[in-house]
Amino acid sequence: MIKNNYLLTLIFTFCSIAGWTQDKRPNVILILVDDLGFSDIEPYGASEIHTPNLKELASQGTRFQEFYNNSICAPTRASLLTGQYAHRAGLGYFNVNLGLPAYQGFLNKESPTLAEVLKKAGYSTMISGKWHVGDDYDQWPAQRGFERSFNFVGGASNFYEINDSTQATVPLYKNNKPFYLPKDRYLTDEITDQAIGFLKEQHQEKKPFFLYLAFNAPHWPLQAPEEEIQKYQRTYNVGWDSLRIKRYESAIEQGVFPSNQAITAQDTLIQKWKKLTYDEQQYWQRRQQVFAGMIDRVDQSIGKIRQTLKELKVDDNTIIIFMSDNGAQGGDRARIYTTRNAGPVGSAGSYDVQNSNWSQTGNSPLRSYKDNPYEGGIGAPFIVWYPKEVKANTIKKGTGHLIDIAPTLYDYAQAKYPNSNYGVVTHTLPGVSLRTLLSTDQKQLDRPQALFWERAGNRAVRYGKWKLVSIYRNGNKAELYDIDTDRAENHNLAAQYPQVVAQLEELYKEWAKDNDVVNYDRIKIQSSFR
Template sequence: MRALIIVLLAASILSCMAKDEATPVQKNSNGSLQSPPNILLIVADDLGYSDLGAYGSEIDTPSIDSLASNGALFSNFYAHANCSPSRTMLFTGIDSHLAGLGAMHGYEGDNQRGIPGYEGHLNQQTVSFAKLLQNSGYQTYMTGKWHLGDTPGSSPKAQGFDRYFAQMKGSPPSGHFNVNGGRKGATRAYLEDGVDRTGMPVPDDFFSSNFYTSKLIEYIDAGQQNASPFFAYLAFSAPHIPVQAPESHIDLYKGRYDKGYDVLRQRRFNKMQELGLIDKNVSLSARAPDVEPWENLTIEDQGIQSRRMEIYAGAIDNLDDNVGRLLDYLRASNQLDNTLILFMSDNGAAGFTGWQSKVLVQRYNNADNSLENLGRDGSMMFYGPGWASASSTPFYLFKRHMSEGGIRVPFIISGPGVEHHATVSREMLTIRDVAPTLLDVAGVRYPAAEFEGRKVLPQTGLSFVRKLQYPEDHTHIHQTTEVFGWELFKRRAVRKGDWKAVLQETPFGTGNWQLYDLSVDPGETHDLAQQEKEKLNEMKVAWKSYAENNNVIISNAPLRWP
């Protein structure tokens, strides 16, 4: 078996490392020294749980699906309900309320500002796994969305990347067809190795997913003469708003969605049952409360809605083509077999409402959202809560909500040491588990208490390396007594074992705690708060424990997100 816990780096590298960051020497059973694997981490932005073929989608995603066919697909993997909190936990292995993104930057309440854990960027109590890999001898590259801060201590350079082309903000400031700074002409929206690239000239066929992939290949290729392994982070900004697709993909799905989002939800639900992702006795979640039944729409509105989903599907198809292009490069350069590859989404699908669309159209300079221009340069397209509900199948709601559709995301891992082949794993994992796992893969120890002269918090995620090495191992990484919590925009959720309690405002919730047994009801269709009052009280205690241990401060600002 190809071992995952691997690494020997040159003595010159080891000698310059702090004791608690040292890399242990590992040997094969025959005594020969092993080489550490390359690591490729791919993150899609606002991709829904069921938007990949391997998860039941009709969208053509053969490249990503091939990773699942040759590795492990996880059906019970949790991120957060929004991008920067998720990415904070991804890189640190620590809850976002402790690590600096306890609230979305710019939307903090007065009671959160100035409080440690709510700085709006990765704080000094954290150290990213990229930095630790870099210190252990890895070449480190990233392209795409950063959204973790632009302070000296939170920049890609400070967090461990040798080369980077980073979209610093949450969404492409002027869309996916250029690198401009947005309506205010902001600078430093895009940085390459510390140099401001905002507004740089781009070719006529520029599109973010294509460009970020090409840049990453450029960086990896330039480092091939170096014998050290690489860590590469490809952070697509697609299919985040504005939902756009290049001309090569914008019409690929024309006519495919004319029967509407309700039919699509049911088709995906049926396919997921066929694939073994959900049990036959599971019920499909309720439609989001702000979604009109498809048959109630006018013919004109149905046509506009269908076009929105066609463009969204084209953006995902293009994303998958770029994953395939990167895999082809690694294969042609004889690097693929020694590259551990992880693919995930940062949160659930984006179900923006009509109310917010007006704000966003103004934000993008009164965008041209005519049917002819929809999804092209200059448009500000969002595909809406109806399609986002379909993307979240079989779960309820989507991004920014603590229901399963907002926080449960696709996660696939393939490569050396992954002794799975087309395995569907129902092991519950979280995005906080990725950093400890990748450090484990590289044989790099997390600092015990201090890093570079500053105190750092301990990681709370757990390595799941043994689940990758030993598929037949049925012991769990997380115990059923462990408490998991989520909070953002006043919305809250807590999970313990198979039980989950959720608190969200009307009309998305009741305004009180609701209770669900996820073992039989992952769609959160049957609120058991009244029947299981003792269990509900237990979950409330669990929430209090989570909140106290993780510095959760409920904002005193009005809820500003739909």
């Protein structure tokens, strides 16, 4: 009997080496979109925007009411790709080097990327889309674990190339070599098709894959194919005042916002829709049509990716995760880059941005915008689809965070997180695996530790039902909110619960020390020159 077992072990080992056994670990597609508000897709309240593929992923998968990001592009991507708080990974401010380890502007070696860990675990690793966590050549995706890469390096890119020559407005790279987007080619489509090409190539390798699909839509500049824009003709003549209420009601119907909670208070800096002239209303409707068209095209792209999975017969063993890097972009109409515009909004050569008026609708029913630690800045859609294990048509209360993605994927992939990387000792992972939560009837994540944020002097702590917020421009005066009853952050309870404020402030100080967070005044002068 012992001899027979020994023989079977030898046969299994030989077959594994020879590639005769099938690796049954799941494939992973991690989809990140850019500047998408909490209620900017159908499963979270945007009933007027056509996102049938995301709607299906949500109905067949699990959504979170509360899933947190880092409020802005580069810090979010740093946490997502490493499982670390952004400061710990080296991007505590942005992708600019401010001379301190926590603010060096690129991923440090102590923080292995998802690609580096999964590659060592036997996965094929691919990226298509936006990078934004290291500008220099040695910091690019191909140098941080991605075997196949199609990307632009920085934070924003035109969706159309307006030149016929090889003088790219925003350079693209494929496997480290310059890539030139053909004129009239829409970048979202190119990102999608490059990803599909990678999937088909990888399929010949007979091993699981990890695809990081990082769309830059619907980040500015607001550009979309005209046929997508025209789908939403007259959709937005109701205006932002009415639509934000409709989105709030829809979010409640969808189950992603509590039915017993109020919408966030109206932003008093936004002009009332009915006060606009007819021409102004037409102008702002067009801008939101473009924004909706950008989201619509992303959803179509997700449909193409899913169709490819079916054609390759790997759809039943692929995890799909969808999220946004932050809430919708705030700001007023003074931010319109009129000197850079070379056409009407939406067209190639135009360079318009999203503003607070429509973005309050995008983030409805939550408060504030991108780059702020209020819920509208750090709260975003989060969908996980994996019918083999993840509960269907289920909503979890949260509180999930970017730092949980790495341990979750390593759990599914049976990947060992390394003790060292490039010859240096790695940072330990602060997050938790969401796998049990996703596969059981457990209602919410029972996280024993607090969650923390700091970005340009703005701070926040989430611990249980309590959330502490302090805004730099307001002198970091403490604000306290009970998220279980007031996720819209309408009622500051700091004066009523000074002991809670003191407890959360002490937790923040400990976290800031452990993560090399410095007072914003120390780096403010340098960052202002970037």
